[in-house]
Amino acid sequence: MSKLSQEIQGANQNPYEIFQKEHPEVVARFNDLIEARRALKGLDAKAKQLINIAIQSANRNPRGVQMHAMMAKQRVQLVTKLSVK
Numbered sequence: 001m002s003k004l005s006q007e008i009q010g011a012n013q014n015p016y017e018i019f020q021k022e023h024p025e026v027v028a029r030f031n032d033l034i035e036a037r038r039a040l041k042g043l044d045a046k047a048k049q050l051i052n053i054a055i056q057s058a059n060r061n062p063r064g065v066q067m068h069a070m071m072a073k074q075r076v077q078l079v080t081k082l083s084v085k
Contacts, residue, residue, distance in 0.1 A: 015061055046075045 020027045037048060049072035056064030 015063065044075075046072050049075060 019030075037051065040048070043051075049068050052068040053065055053072065056068055
């Protein structure tokens with residue numbers, strides 16, 4: 001496979017999957033960090049998603065920013081629906 005073909009194929013891959021494949025030990029510690037953040041009391045789900053957006057922005061991962069922004073928006077919609085009832 002040519003270098004250009006490898007770059008094109010790499011551009012279409014999920015960044016997290018590449019991360020898992022290339023650095024499994026770091027991924028394990030990263031997942032520990034995510035679990036610790038999830039366990040934090042005092043932060044609602046939307047605030048946790050906003051933290052994820054900041055992390056993804058710092059990592060320059062537009063796909064991750066989009067995904068977490070969508071999840072934060074869904075949380076706001078869910079909370080709004082529940083509070084109206």
